[in-house]
Amino acid sequence: MASACYAMTEGLHVMLVDHDEENAAEMADLLEFYGYKVTIVGTYSEAVSMLFKGKKNIDMIIISVHSPNLDSFKLLAQAVTLDKILLFVSDEYNELLAKKALKEGAYLFVKKPLNEEIVKYLWQFMLTKKIQKSEVRKESEDEYQMNVDDIDKDNIVGDNEKLSGEKNNVSDIEEQSDNIHEAENNIVSNGECKLRRKSRRKNCKETNEGESQNTTINKVVRQKNCTKWTTDLHAKFMKSLELLGEGSCYPKQIVEVMNVPGLTRMQVASHLQKCRSDNWRSPEERKYNRRPSSNTSLSDSQQKNSFRKFGTMPHFQKNISDQAQRNPELTFPTLHTNSTFVSGESSTQEPLYPPQFHVQPHHLNIGNSSISYNVGGVIQQQRGVSFDTLGSQQLQGSIIGSTNYRSDLTLNNGDRHTQNDYNLNLNVPHGTTYPGNIMLSDIDIESNKC
DNA sequence: GAACATATCT
DNA sequence: GAGATATGTT
Numbered sequence: 496m497a498s499a500c501y502a503m504t505e506g507l508h509v510m511l512v513d514h515d516e517e518n519a520a521e522m523a524d525l526l527e528f529y530g531y532k533v534t535i536v537g538t539y540s541e542a543v544s545m546l547f548k549g550k551k552n553i554d555m556i557i558i559s560v561h562s563p564n565l566d567s568f569k570l571l572a573q574a575v576t577l578d579k580i581l582l583f584v585s586d587e588y589n590e591l592l593a594k595k596a597l598k599e600g601a602y603l604f605v606k607k608p609l610n611e612e613i614v615k616y617l618w619q620f621m622l623t624k625k626i627q628k629s630e631v632r633k634e635s636e637d638e639y640q641m642n643v644d645d646i647d648k649d650n651i652v653g654d655n656e657k658l659s660g661e662k663n664n665v666s667d668i669e670e671q672s673d674n675i676h677e678a679e680n681n682i683v684s685n686g687e688c689k690l691r692r693k694s695r696r697k698n699c700k701e702t703n704e705g706e707s708q709n710t711t712i713n714k715v716v717r718q719k720n721c722t723k724w725t726t727d728l729h730a731k732f733m734k735s736l737e738l739l740g741e742g743s744c745y746p747k748q749i750v751e752v753m754n755v756p757g758l759t760r761m762q763v764a765s766h767l768q769k770c771r772s773d774n775w776r777s778p779e780e781r782k783y784n785r786r787p788s789s790n791t792s793l794s795d796s797q798q799k800n801s802f803r804k805f806g807t808m809p810h811f812q813k814n815i816s817d818q819a820q821r822n823p824e825l826t827f828p829t830l831h832t833n834s835t836f837v838s839g840e841s842s843t844q845e846p847l848y849p850p851q852f853h854v855q856p857h858h859l860n861i862g863n864s865s866i867s868y869n870v871g872g873v874i875q876q877q878r879g880v881s882f883d884t885l886g887s888q889q890l891q892g893s894i895i896g897s898t899n900y901r902s903d904l905t906l907n908n909g910d911r912h913t914q915n916d917y918n919l920n921l922n923v924p925h926g927t928t929y930p931g932n933i934m935l936s937d938i939d940i941e942s943n944k945c
Numbered sequence: 946g947a948a949c950a951t952a953t954c955t
Numbered sequence: 956g957a958g959a960t961a962t963g964t965t
Contacts, residue, residue: 721957721958721959722957722958722959723957723958724957724958745948745949746948746949746950747947747948747949760948761959761960762958762959764948764949764950765957765958765959765960766957766958767950768950768951768952768958769956769957769958771950772951775957776956776957805949805950805965806949
């Protein structure tokens with residue numbers, strides 16, 4: 496019978512504190528019978544000494560108290576400090592005392608003799624503690640990795656719309672299962688598919704709402720990344736539109752031409768929508784030049800419904816020139832007929848393409864602490880050199896934490912996180928070229944949570 | 946059924 | 956109001 500427990504108790508070290516040798520030996524026998532390693536100490540001071548100075552790795556402390564006294568609670572305090580599991584085994588059972596002990600960190604308060612059934616399952620306390628420890632550690636790591644995983648997932652699965660045949664390493668299991676369900680249902684009619692999709696979304700929403708009431712962590716984990724369309728990112732977006740040309744501005748193509756890791760078709764589509772309705776303003780504009788909301792009226796949208804145009808380009812010439820005026824560094828070179836970027840107007844001698852983009856130090860919250868990274872990016876563009884030739888792999892912005900786009904990332908502790916560290920699969924393979932070898936991958940972009 | 950455009954939500 | 960998500964259409 497005891498052998499069944501050996502697997503779980505083997506190696507677990509229990510310190511038994513009891514000045515009654517006979518009683519201690521009795522309990523030690525029982526513990527050893529179930530596979531625990533036992534060390535007996537006769538006094539509290541000896542126990543404390545062993546805890547702090549001893550080389551023995553104690554997993555659990557059992558204090559046998561003939562009358563719970565100050566020393567036993569002192570030892571309890573030390574055990575809590577050292578993050579040890581401590582149990583009280585007392586001559587008398589006192590509920591108030593038990594509550595006090597538990598309140599101060601004890602795991603169990605029982606009356607003697609130590610019950611065989613309890614001994615048999617003491618390992619569960621240790622396992623629980625180990626699990627808790629690893630979860631706390633994992634939570635911190637997850638908070639850091641969470642968004643990276645999300646981005647990773649976006650790249651692999653693609654807007655949550657494409658289905659990967661294999662299970663991916665994603666953090667949001669529900670979304671993964673959603674995709675799996677999508678696969679299971681792939682032989683249904685269009686209408687049925689829509690209905691199921693709707694139903695699943697509804698269920699998912701309800702589930703999330705229910706869970707969010709119960710747990711804060713889930714709420715945080717489920718928070719979606721919110722891409723901030725900075726001037727830089729928007730400029731890159733606009734340039735992609737310019738490349739694709741009127742009638743070919745489809746989100747998918749835009750995403751590919753922009754070639755920003757982690758940026759999804761959905762995000763681009765949403766942004767495209769804003770731009771088409773002339774509804775997007777740069778962060779600077781939002782801050783300093785609040786303008787009345789778009790003139791888009793209900794009748795306008797109704798008209799749009801009647802005349803859906805595909806692949807249309809927003810009226811972005813004005814936007815680009817505005818940005819250029821506000822921030823000359825962001826001036827884009829004129830697009831040549833051979834679709835290769837060159838600096839400035841062909842007819843004028845302008846300075847070389849914006850030499851540097853400075854990136855603000857990045858702060859990433861891990862638990863309650865904030866870690867600063869030294870983030871620096873230098874981008875150089877020379878006359879007649881396409882973006883692609885600069886080595887997009889080196890300069891491509893990765894998305895770390897919240898949706899952050901940057902050219903390079905270095906942790907100040909010396910760890911270097913590259914794109915590979917985060918297993919970011921790009922939507923477009925490195926080196927993929929577009930008409931004229933253009934790949935807009937060399938602009939620093941930063942974004943934040945909504 | 947993927948991708949699109951637009952409406953609506955957070 | 957920006958960006959995400961839902962929904963209907965191609």
